[in-house]
Amino acid sequence: MNSISPNLNIMIKASEKASKVLIRDFGEIEKLQVSKKGPYDFVTNSDLKTEKIIIEELKKAKPNYSIISEENGIENNKDTNNTWIVDPIDGTINFLHGIPHFAISIALKSNNEIVSGLIFDPIKNEMFYAEKNNGAFFNNHRVRVSKRNDLNDCLFVTGGKIKVQTDLPYRKSGCAALDMAYVASGRYDGYFQYDLNLWDIAAGIILVQEAGGILNQIDLTVYKNIKILASTPNINAKLLKKLNKF
Numbered sequence: 001m002n003s004i005s006p007n008l009n010i011m012i013k014a015s016e017k018a019s020k021v022l023i024r025d026f027g028e029i030e031k032l033q034v035s036k037k038g039p040y041d042f043v044t045n046s047d048l049k050t051e052k053i054i055i056e057e058l059k060k061a062k063p064n065y066s067i068i069s070e071e072n073g074i075e076n077n078k079d080t081n082n083t084w085i086v087d088p089i090d091g092t093i094n095f096l097h098g099i100p101h102f103a104i105s106i107a108l109k110s111n112n113e114i115v116s117g118l119i120f121d122p123i124k125n126e127m128f129y130a131e132k133n134n135g136a137f138f139n140n141h142r143v144r145v146s147k148r149n150d151l152n153d154c155l156f157v158t159g160g161k162i163k164v165q166t167d168l169p170y171r172k173s174g175c176a177a178l179d180m181a182y183v184a185s186g187r188y189d190g191y192f193q194y195d196l197n198l199w200d201i202a203a204g205i206i207l208v209q210e211a212g213g214i215l216n217q218i219d220l221t222v223y224k225n226i227k228i229l230a231s232t233p234n235i236n237a238k239l240l241k242k243l244n245k246f
Contacts, residue, residue: 007062008131011106011118014057018050018104019122022089025049026123029098044096047071050088054106058084068223070199083109087199090119091175100124105177107202112220117203119181128181128207136211138185145213145232146186151242154189154235157182163194166242180204183230184211190231190239198223204230 004012025032025046032044051071058065064079069086084106089095091102100123107117118129128143130136136143148154156170157179171188173179176196182188184207198220208215208230215230231239 004129004134005116005131007108008116008118008129010058010061011108011116012127012129014054015104015106015118015120015127017057018053018088019120021049021053022046022095022102022104022122026095026098026100029096032096034096043071044089044092046095047089047092050104051086054086054088054104055084058086058106068199070197074223081111085109085114085199085202087177087197090177090200091173094174099174101173101175101178103175103177103181105199105203107206109202109220114202114206114220117206119177119203119207121178128184128203130184130207130210132206132210134210136184136207138181143185143211145183145208145211146189147234148189148232149234151235151238155187156190156192156239157188158191159193160195168239168242176200177204180208180228180230183213183232184208186211189235190229192227192229192239192243194225194227196226196228198226201226201228 034044051069064077066077066080066083067075068083087105089102090105095102104120107114116131120127128138156168157173158170159172159176179191183191213230214233214236
């Protein structure tokens with residue numbers, strides 16, 4: 001493995017430990033107890049168990065760091081300059097329907113900047129991670145955003161309700177974290193979406209940046225109703241024009 005920081009190593013170990021729950025429960029999806037939180041938002045036993053394991057592992061290593069997580073909310077500890085941002089299952093609806101496209105997402109925000117991030121797809125055993133000024137990686141191989149210049153040759157991804165009418169070639173995958181990881185690794189050329197939560201995209205922010213991509217400015221003190229546009233530098237201006245400046 002390439003040289004990584006102690007903090008990223010903590011994140012990797014926490015995600016790998018928690019992933020065992022997801023892999024097991026995904027294999028027995030019909031036995032899961034599901035409670036409904038909202039029209040498009042579900043929480044499962046797997047969410048809660050996975051988040052519990054991740055938080056326990058992070059606290060064991062860094063007991064003073066603060067935490068923002070999807071299920072537990074905001075936990076301000078002694079160190080408020082360093083905050084873990086955790087999404088135990090991004091792509092919960094895919095998970096519930098037996099679709100193998102979901103991920104664990106963990107990021108570290110330090111002094112109001114995302115300095116490291118990890119997105120782990122446990123079913124495909126694909127791990128994407130990045131640290132500030134150290135590049136973006138997929139399963140220990142350095143990755144960069146794509147180099148395509150023509151929008152017609154590109155493939156984009158979005159999610160939620162489409163607020164902008166467009167003739168762009170795009171897909172909807174149901175997992176914001178993996179959407180951003182796929183932009184960082186060159187699988188998609190761009191990603192745009194409204195009404196996101198910070199834990200959906202925090203790890204993806206540093207991944208895209210370190211892979212050479214461009215993102216719109218994001219206020220990291222806001223946790224909900226975030227809009228994002230991430231793409232390669234080659235097509236960013238063209239994409240904005242197509243989306244009527246988003």
